[in-house]
Amino acid sequence: MQSVKGMRDIFGEILNYHQYIEKKAREIASFYGFLEIETPVVEKAELFIKSEEQGNPVVEKEMYSFRTKGGDFLALRPDNTPSIIRAYFENGFQGWPQPVLLSYGGLFYRHESPQQGRYREFRQFGLEILGETKSFADAFIIYVFCNILKDLGFKNFIVHLNSLGDKTCQKQHRRELVSFLRRKKNYLCAECKKRAKTNPLKFFDCKNPKCQELKSQAPLIINYLCDECKSHFKETVEILDELSIPYYLDSTLVRGLDYYSRTVFEIFSKEAEPNLALSLCGGGRYDYLAKMLGFKDLAGIGGAFGQERIAELMKSKGLSRELVMKEKPRIFFAQIGESARKKALVLLEELRNEKIGAIHGIFKDNLRNQLKIAGELQIPYAIIFGQKELIDKMIMVRDMKTGGQENIPQEKMVEYFKEKLGIRN
Incomplete structure (x- = not known):
């Protein structure tokens, strides 16, 4: 029996990276005033279906949905923005001082083809700003995501930006785009032919080489923006300039979901290969989503990585x-003998109380095996504690890199490791 396709077990060093990412993202989000929220993994399927136009693959192909014995039609969340909107109204956030800034993290599910860095069960961290129409919110959320990436060690990244306009702009552009796709239908892939009427904007998101060649000829939404949407986008870009955020105006950027309007963004990194840009983060404004879900009008912008x-x-x-x-x-706390094993627990608790990270070989009897584990885990220091150390009220500390050893009084253990590890109270 193996794990389900697209799902995986996470442990060891890669889990350390996940934990570090979550910790750093939470710290920065909290600093900038985002309140953390947890929403259920299971929601009514209707919540996600309502958020998409007909023909969207998230609804058609990718959503894990099921009926309960009671007949409820439920889904594992493929996205969190609809859940955030539901939570906003269900919990009375509209009565709070506006805008409401929310952050979240957790597991999400999409039945798509697994590939490197993408799985059917995946972890996301996201930020949402609800109840604010000003362009400053758009620039602010991009700025916070960029700061998270910087703190994670990313240096070579760029923000791709576009504006999808409002409903009026989109209506005019859609009419011209549908006309263009009809004229070029013989050159379109099967998927774009099918979506030409129901979801024409997805043409810009298509990775088929035939459709890619046509993009430069297609009518672009940026040319159909009204004065208000132009002004909103211009203000967003000017704020990013002032914040020294590197960006590229990408007039073909549309994002993968249907509920976006005005600003959309995607942050790409070239850390992997200089000539290959990888998408790390994306999002956009969704001023019409609340209405689509059956709630009152609510402006919002968000993103996730x-x-x-x-x-x-x-x-x-x-x-x-x-x-x-x-x-x-x-x-790594290595002990030898039954008496030392009992005292080891007391010493381990002293380390824990001072928030000094340690693991142990408390169930092992052989010292060599314990030190082998410490080496495999790349732990820099090992405490060796046997009958002699117990009697002398000492611990032996081994530097796992050099092999050097020194004896330290038990009452000095915490002080010793704080100095060694650079821990400040």
Whole structure:
């Protein structure tokens, strides 16, 4: 019996990266005033179906949905923005001072083809700003995501930007785009032919080489923006200029979901290969989504990044490796003998109380095997504690890199490791 396709077990070093990403993202989001929220993994399927136009693959192909014995039609969340909107109204957030800034993290599910950095069960971290129409919110959320990526060690990244306009702009552009796709239908892939009427904007998201060649000829939404939408986009770009955020105006950027309007963005990194840009993060404005879901009008902008791709890229390129490794235990407690085993628990608790990370070989009897584990885990220091150390009220500390050893009084253990590990009270 094996795990389900597209799902996986996460442990060891890659889990350390995930934990570091989550911790760093939460810290920065909290600093900038985002309140953390957790929404259910299971929602009514209607919540996600309503958020999409007919013909969207998230609804048609990718959503894990099921009927309960009671007849309820439920789904594992493929996206969190509809859930955030539901939570906003269900919990009375409209009565709070506006805008409401929310952050979240957790597991999401899409039945899509697994590939490197993308799985059917995946982790996301996201930010949402609800109840604000000003362009400053658009620039602010991009700015916070960029700061998270910087703190994770990414240096070579760029923000792709576009504006999808409002409903009026989109209506005019859609009419021209449908006309163009009809004229070029013989050159379109089967999927774009099918979506030409129901979801024509997805043409710009198509990766088929035949459709890629036609993009430069297609009518672009940026040329159909009204004065108000032009002004909103211009203000967003000017704020990013002032914040020294690197960006590229990408007039073919549409994002993968249907509920976006005005600003959309995607942050690409070239850390992997200089000539290959990988998408790390994306989002946009969704001023019409609440209405689509049956709620009152609510302006909003949000975005999210998939942790898998970021964690794997950080690991492969060694980004922030020293900081990530600091998050894992730095001490291995190896004991010899039954009496030492009991006292070891007391000493381990002293380390835990001072928040000094340590793991142990408490169920092992053989010292060599315990030290082998410490070496495999790349733990820098090992405490060796046997009958002699118990009687002398000492511990032996081994530097796992050099092999050097020294004896330390038990009452000095915490002080010793705080100095060694650079821990400040």
